Amino acid sequence: MRLLLVAALVAAAFAARDSLKWNHEVRSESVDGVESFKTGYEYRFHLDAQVSHGLPVPGSLQSATRSKSLVTLSFPESETVAHLRLEKVRFASLQKEIDEPKKIQPFELFEEIELSEEHLRTLRLPVRFRYENGMVSEIEFDREDLPWSMNIKRVYINMLQVNLAQRNSGESRFTNEFESKKDNVFTAPELTLEGECEVAYTILPESSSRREESELLVTKSINFEKCSHRVGQRYNFRFGDECPSCEPKFNGEERNIESSTVFNYRIAGTPSRFVIKEVELRSVYSYAPISEKETFFTTFVSGNMRLIEVNKENKRIAAPKSEKKETLLYSMEWEKKEEKFLATGDESLLKESPYPEIKNKHEVVSRLIKSMIVKMESEEKGIELAATHEMARIVQVLRFATKEEIKKIQKKIVKTLASLCKDSRRQPLEHQSCWLTVGALMHGVCGDHRDKLAIESSEERKCPREMKERFVSILNDEFETAETRYEKILALKTIANSGMDLTVYPLDKIIRNEKEEKIVRVQAIEALRKLRSVLPRKMINILMPVFKNIREHPEIRVAAFHQIMQTVPEKNIIDQIIYQLEKEPSTQVHSFVYSSLEQYSRSEIPCEKRMADYCKHALRTLRTQPRKMVSSTYKHWTVYNEENKNGATLNWAALFSNDSVLPKEVMTTLETAFAGQWNKYLAQVGFQQHNIDQVLYKLLEKVEKSGLEEVLVRGKRSSFKPTEVLSGLFSKLSIVSRKQKEQDPHALVYIRFRDMDYALLPIDEQVIPEMMKTVIRNGRIELGEIESILAKGYRFNTVLSSFVYERTRSIATSIGSPLIFSSKMPTIFKIDGSVKVELEPRNGKSFDGLKVSVQARPTLASTHVTKVEMTCPMVSLGVKLLHSTHINVPVDMTTEMSWDKKFDLKTTLALPKDSRRIVQLQTRPVSFLRIWPKETRAYVEPKEKTIYVEELETLVHKIRSSHLEKATGIRMNVEGHVHGHIWEKGMEGIPSALLIGENNLEISFEKTEETPKEYVIKTEISTFDEESRMERPSMERFFENDNKKYFKTEEYEEYDGDEEDRQTSFKNYVKSYKSDKAYSHRLFAEIKSVGGRKERKAEIELRSVCDDKLRHCKINFAGFTTPLLEMETRDWKIESSIEMLYPEMPETLEELLNQKHRELSINVESRWGSDNKNELKMKIQGEQNKVHFSLHFCD
Template sequence: MRGIIFLLALTLVGSQRTKKEHYSSEKSSQPNFSERQTYVYNYEGVVLTGLPENGLNRAGVKITAKVQISALAQTNYLMMIKDPQIQELNGIAPTVPLTTTSKLSQRLAADLTRPVRFEYVNGRVGKIDAPETLPENILNIHRGILNLLQITIKKTQNVYELQEAGIEGICHTRYILQEVKKTNHIVVTKSKDLSNCQDRAMQQIGVAYAQPCISCQQRGKNLRGTVAITQVLKPTKSSGALITEANSRELHQFTPLHELDGTVILEGRQDLTLNEIKAEAVPVPQVKFLPRGSLKYVTDRDILQRPIQLLKYDNLEAQIVNILRYLAQYNQQEVRIDAPDKFLQLIQLLRLASFETLAKTWRRFSNAMDRQDTEEYRCRRWLLEALPAVGTADSLRLLKRKIQSSEIKTIEAAQALILAMQQLKADRQSVPIAKELLSIEQIKQSPILRKIVLLGYGSVVNRFCAERQSCPEEVLQPLHDLLADAGSRLHEREIVLGLKAVGNAGQSTSIKRIQKFLPGFGSAALSLPLKVQADAVASLRNIARRDPRKVQDITIEIFMNRNNHPEVRMIACVVLFSTKPSLALVTAVADSLLKETSLQVASFTYSHMKAISRSSLPALNSVAAACNVAVKLLSPKLDQLGVRYSKVFRADIFRYNLMSGAAAKVLLINSAGSAIPTSILAKVRGHALGSSVDLAEVGLRADGLQEALLRNRVTLTGRPNIEKIQRILKMLSGWKSLPDEVPLASAHFKLFGQEIAFIEFRKDDIQQVTQTLGTSVQNQIKRSIEQLQRGIKAHPSKALLAAEVRRIVPTGLGLPMELSLISSAVAVAKINVQAQTSSSSASSPITRISQLLSSTIQISTTINPSLAIVTKAVMGINAPFMQAGVELLARVSVNQPININARINVKEQNLKIESKPSTEERRIILLNSQVFVVSRNIEDLSSAKMTPILPSSNEVSITQQEFRTQHSSSEDYHQTIPRLSPESISQETSSSEEQRRIPSASTYHTCAITTKLGLEVCLDARMKNSVFIKNCLLYRLIGQHAVNVTIKPVHRESEIEKIVLEIQTGSKAVSKRIRLTDQEDQQSGRIQEGAFMKRTESKTKDTSLKSSSSSSSRRSYHFSSDRRSSRRSRDGMRGVSPDDQGLGRTTSELQSSSSSSSSSSSSSSSSSSSSSRMQTSTQLSSSRQISSSRRISDDRRRS
């Protein structure tokens, strides 16, 4: 017994000792810092951006410093950065030496050296405190260093996975622990998949309306990121374990195409090495620390203030005014190539300006609203163009106040508000201002502005709630109140407007409000017109993206209910399939069609499913498979329905090597007993970069107009004059008997799934138009004619921020990596129009439409349109103080003057258009594209580097070989490109022969000559791409590309004076032909036969034979005076050949500068469907030369 007790005692003591050793061992393995010591680390961080292959130019940043860590309390520590240095790299790494940016280093050192307090418990970084004035982008660099100290150790496992917090967010992390017994160290390796994160630190702009395509990303991701961190721990007696070394390797790769066909990469490297341990603690600084979050990267509050271009801001107001005056002064006649860049600079400056600065800038030019010929007016116009693209709360507030004070005209306000509401950055500062626009009296009194603001506010709500689980009720309240008030009053127009605004918002909390207007869900729907019910169902489309299950339940119930109108059921079918229903739900729809009583519904649904079953889009794979099964069930019964039933036509294409595609869909909704569609909808959808978005949608609806046309069928014959217009109006005489709630026609337009505008024509609209017809219209016609006779000179211009898409993710260094696509376009036109009429005299001015239609109108028009577009695609570091990365810069310039003289005689039904041919060589289209590696810093912008990504060669830049687009661009490139020497090339980069290959430029030249117009169009292309590295599409795009399209006159013996297009219609077409033929006979009778005895005339005859035989319309040229036209064969003039027959054939007349008169031939045609005839006449000469030559040959034989 005593032995047993002794053994139990030993066992108990041993177990307690084991537990104590295990506890102490577990505690000793957790990294911590001693409270009585200071640790000094050497830190180095590098980021490089470029192509993954060696031997190519890259751009990067390097940060070096000393990091000092000491304890403040039990779990709180102090980190201070000493001697920070910022260096730039631009060239081929590692052969190009780094450039120290002393000015930037001094500027950032003032903030980098400020202390930061952090919580550190068992290897995990907790809360971070810092001074309130420390900028967030500097604190993120501190977070990048602390991220190397973040570690989670499980003593019982050597390999494990978990979700760990870091600077990137909470991401999936895999740990591997290894113990090195020789050195008594523990090596911890952890890797993260940055594409698999619960809470990713990321900020996006411009993609709120895009839908991610999960199935597309399964085939290939456009953006991937990963990071691997190695930490070396040394056990210590005082603190458990100490991190003596930490290394990080990071990689981000991006491609707009498939990732297997080449990518652009960003590489990051961090090294933190323990240098020394000091026995004394650092004195606590007298600084007030405030909570600044955790280890997770904190993005800027306003992403719009992130620089598009790196600019210094000395005096914002003066800089804004200077750019406005530059745009107003140098872009009147034609747009300059740098105008889009200046417009982007203007937008960036306005985003940084406060409301007071914006208001002061506006007051400078506000008094020039009616002085259109002044520079101040043009500056005011450019400012109005830029304010909508600014997208800040202050810019919208300025527009609101100027509308309230009537400083902006209604048409100007409409243009500005359409863009401003769509480009506004929806946040807590801007949404209340957009909400205030709904209550402005000036907007309430204008139906156009009120409609724009309500639809735009719905879009603002959509973007504001896009990344939120639920949308705040106070944000949706104005739209819900509008819908409830309109429903209580059964005001149809207000209900439609409210439904469209709520549909733009696309929030699931609005479903209950919409259900009141859905058939079968609300009692009010029974008393509403068909169009309102259809709009209520269509408003669920955007909501289906957030709550597809709820929308499926509603739409399937509407579709299955055969008591509902067929059109409502068909729209419910469209919404249902947009939710990507399951196979079971698609089968239920197919089963219901087997018992369907409405052939319109059956035909529409069947064609819709059949079109989806043929889709090749990855996003529709599951739905296409389900529809394929359903089509097989329905094919025997519904495959034979004709085109008079409602149909869906769909076409799509997707290319996996491009990871992009497009889809187009047309919906035709018919009603029973009519072959005319009551509704037509066309939509285009794009797929790219792992997402899809509705690009544009146009819908037309004409149920009331259809009914009016069917009631009164009138045959339209005769001439297009007042009588014919009255006959057309007679067809619509039945509109007065239509119900008030039935609109005659309606149309809507959507952009990116958001309804931008819609219009309805009702009985009261026609009545208003009818009442205004009278003296007001006549006076307007009189004023317009008088203004045309005096001449109209205009210099319209339009600037647009065409695209701004940004995605910002943090790097391990704490610097932001940005992927962005920014495009700006500026269009300018110089217009000069002058008109004269045959009866324009002081005694009998034209005041009525009948006088105008009986007069001959001569219009001279000179138009010089020009367009400039700049597009930038960037991947790399983009911080407020520096930029380093890869940049694609593309420019497009278009300029083509147009001179046209037109003579219109409505009474004679004659139109004659004359234009002078080109007399000099002119470049009409220029396209330049090049990929650079860029390095810029805010303290030394003059030394910014833009080096072509491909290695330099001794060749001149391809854009400089034959046509020059930018002065001294090639010289700048060669100055910034470093020259490699054999001594500086490392073994790693020089060992491969492939890395030393230099790309060679290739050229392409082709021309097309149009002898009929005396014009030659040439296309020149130059390219130097990176196909020598890898033969894929992305590498074909990377490099230098230049395309030049020019037009120049064709040098001939006989010059062309002008180009004439004459159209003669009506009953005088035949008489016109006879008259032209008689004139031809008289001219050919005076031709001297001796002029055709020359040998050169035979060559001209052969050329004319070839040109006349190649064209069925028999067009040729009038030659110079020593080559007069010969007599045409009378046999050919008397009859009309079958080739000359055709309705509405247009012709061109080419007249010689030395010919005093021109001959013409014409072709007549008749239409079997009506009694009207159309005749077109062409002035010719080649056929007469052929006939005259034949006659001369007969005379020779007779002699």
């Protein structure tokens, strides 16, 4: 009996274990013979799902999650209305190597996560939906259900949707042949969890004799390139333009992301009445931010839902308490509330957050700030790379801090932006920054750009037309009420930053208003720039008449043309521009436009390729004009890598006019094309001016009339006439000065970043005296006052921290959680030190020297983070690439200059007193996993592991070497490990080791006994020193018997003499050569070490003596250096002498024809080496070009 009892207990235990594991092979036998979903039955499915993130390398470290659950499906009322409920939900995570991440791994390999009762209760809430012919609609969730839970339930419902009835199919081949063979392929638009896209179906009968019922094998795949709506978000893509000529891969919704979702169904029954026996889900999401050939990350989603049991419905699934019906599309309800909180600060929106709340955020931020400060304090290490990560964490916590929490973090909170703009007129800097920020915010809300917000997924509009009209009215009123030129320009810069399409109407009015100042109209034209891809035709319609109007000012016409070219115009527009140039009367407009078209015709940027071809063909028939010294010009340098599909453009423009010596505008712009993102105006610096030369003219006129000592208290009287120089320049350049009364002198300096105006500095006749007020007294510049200010020096201590850029893209996935792709670059720069300037000699009567001392400790830490992350209320996981740079180079330098009789420059560079690391470069792929607690009072750190790619590890080279110590006494240590062939791609499509490999390189300065205290660099320059006499040329033996054949010249048609006569003529010329005057020039440079065990020194001296006619010159060069290389023990020297003699200059044509020797003769002698045994002697003869010409004489 006891044995039987034990056996029974063991059997019961195994049965219980099998029940918990849902043994499919046993339980699935009960579903054989089931051919359709029926009312009154309960269908139980077992679902296994897995998500893994990692590099596209087999067998590499993965961060993964695993889930399993029991799904109950019933049809209590009708075969077209289904109820669904989840049971026995289990969740687990893993962070280790997986050989085949596509395959679902055993649950036992993962570490199970304990779900909270609240999470389990929410997941168990039922859902009801209409299920008609395999298609899902009218989904009803319980009113207590939460968005994250709804999306997980949508995963199961999405796996049940199969369009066997071929509703809305466009390419059906459902024929009689299918009725017999059950073979069908078709496509149809379908609303899925991930978006509304085209879906392809392939239906095949299962070839198996084991089953009696007929079964179909159905494959369903989503074409994400053909989606009318793809669920997701995009942030900070508004700073780039579309690239119309780029690869198709980089256009549209699927830019940089390759998505693939395939369902495989095993179905019993007929297309009208069926039951799903098994569904297999496979999704792959690849991220290629640079090019499609360089995939950084791959995310695999695998799922299997299998019918394991069919029973009579004993207990009906409770119906959900619902008031609304929803679709199968992923719900972005939480994302919308998150956006609204970030925009408005409404704290009630955070109550529905699916993620645990961080308590006492002010304390968390305080701890993070203290940690960041500690990582920045070390003078030896500078800013540690970890400080950039702390900075990113601070930003992340602050973004979800409430108003009350922010007040605790910073008690003196700034007032609302609108009131700041209104009240800060007394503080011009804040007033300017405020309005420019307002414009940027308006662009984010109402501008037409490539950002995509969650709020757009619903019928609620991000920016209704009424809001946009109100914004435009505010900006236009600001311009209309402006009283000064600066206020008008600031209003136009704000309008430009807003980039709203409705601003085109007030801007058109300002551009056409000839009563406005030129600079205001030019700024109005530039304010259209953000509409170049939104309203290109409207911009051309406004600007083309302005450009073609020859009565307009050249500056306005050029500005109009420049903005037309930013729209990347078609051929017909280029033809109009060419036609205008053919009859263009303005040389400045013609010069600028022609140089622009010429530069664009050479562009390699694919976004401009078609326009470049138009320009190239059009320029063939266009006349050119001779360029002047001050002709307007445009330069457009491009570089582009066809393989990686990225490049950059550097633009430089200078616009001149006939009424100013100075350029009217100078501008430099950097643009980039990167993975389909065309960043126009990524960075731009510009200068505009009008009549500033008149201010300079007045200043020079005062110097001429009163003497320089009347202007500079310690200066000498001027001996030249500056006004004559300037007037002569006006005359030579055909410049006509206009009356100053027309417009007072003014200038503008502006800075743009990412197509946004960041700052502008206005300069006018009132501002200039204000800047000089402290140093000008009674019409004279007080150098003593300047001297006292400079002598005090200037101390500075600045820390700048910023995200150089940040960009985020998220998409809905087939597993019901968002997949977030992000790139950011947190950067911290710190510098402290002092600058002192002394005028030399101090308190003297003359000012002929300057001494500048700089002591600074600049340090920089920057980390570029590229990340893919999937989040849910239980866990967040993913993979990221870190590319970090750390620089810590102290500067202690003193420079002395004097220019009394000669120019002397002496620079003393002190070396660091202690050893230190100065540069660190690091790349590191990281897998991370963060399990969310129920509640936390600290920033939840993820568990991070560095990913090692086995295929690349065989190429790793360890580096440990020292350099420069022998030559300079400075030991520079290079340590670390890098991959060989770091720039090359790996095998089987693996990206290069620079992108996904783990590399670390450190360069450090080590102080040793050889290290000097400082280096001194001296430079002396003297020119046109008159010499008492010039030695006669020593070239009598230039032609010797053994080398005469090498110097034989070709005979001229005009000269019939032989070679002997020529050489004899040359010797006579050398003997009779005399020079009345001679001038010498000298350049001397020296660098030497001070301190250390031995002196290290190098110097060069170049001295030349030439006669006043530059016919005879002697050049001497000498160089010296202490041992530089390891094997050297003696000093190294070089001495060279060069003597040049030009032929005699004929005074008449007859003398030229009779001249026998017309060649340049050069003697070169050089000796070098430690013992001067290396010797070189050369004789060089230069001949005239053999150009044949004829002379015709007339009576």
